[in-house]
Amino acid sequence: MIIHTSFSADLAVLGIVKPKIDRLAAVAEAAQTLQSPWIGDHVAYTRAPCMDDDLVGSDYSIGYTAAPKMDMDAFHRITDRIQQARKYLGDIPLILENSPIYFQIPGNTFSQPEFLSFIARELDVGLLLDEK
Numbered sequence: 001m002i003i004h005t006s007f008s009a010d011l012a013v014l015g016i017v018k019p020k021i022d023r024l025a026a027v028a029e030a031a032q033t034l035q036s037p038w039i040g041d042h043v044a045y046t047r048a049p050c051m052d053d054d055l056v057g058s059d060y061s062i063g064y065t066a067a068p069k070m071d072m073d074a075f076h077r078i079t080d081r082i083q084q085a086r087k088y089l090g091d092i093p094l095i096l097e098n099s100p101i102y103f104q105i106p107g108n109t110f111s112q113p114e115f116l117s118f119i120a121r122e123l124d125v126g127l128l129l130d131e132k
Helices: 021-034 072-089 112-123
Strands: 039-042 045-049 059-066 094-097 126-128
Touching: 021 039, 021 072, 072 094, 072 112, 094 112, 112 126
Parallel strands: 039 094, 094 126
Antiparallel strands: 045 059
C-alpha cells in the first residue's frame, strides 16, 4: 500500500495554512505501519483560513485542489513545508503530484513542467504526474 495524501488528508506542502503536527505524525505512522515506499501530496492549495469571527485561527478544506501561482515565492513556501514535513516523516521519500490547471494563473514565472522539475531537482523529491 502507498500513502498518497489528497485534499482530505493533506500535508499542505504549498498552502497558506501550515500543516498540523498531528497530521504529519499520523501520516508518518501510517506510512511506517503500511511500509509505504513513499508519501505523496499535491502541489496545490487545498485549505484556507476561516474568515468568520467565531472561527479565526482555524481552517477548512476548500474541497478540491487549486493550482498555485508558479513562482519563487511558492517555491520558498514549498521548501519550508517540505523541511517541516521531513522532521516527522523521517526517511520515507516524498513525491509531489501536479495539480489540475483550470485557468491560466496571472504572474506565473514558470510553466507547470518547469516548476515541478525545479522543485524535484532542488528539494530531492519524486514526481507523480497526473495526465488529467
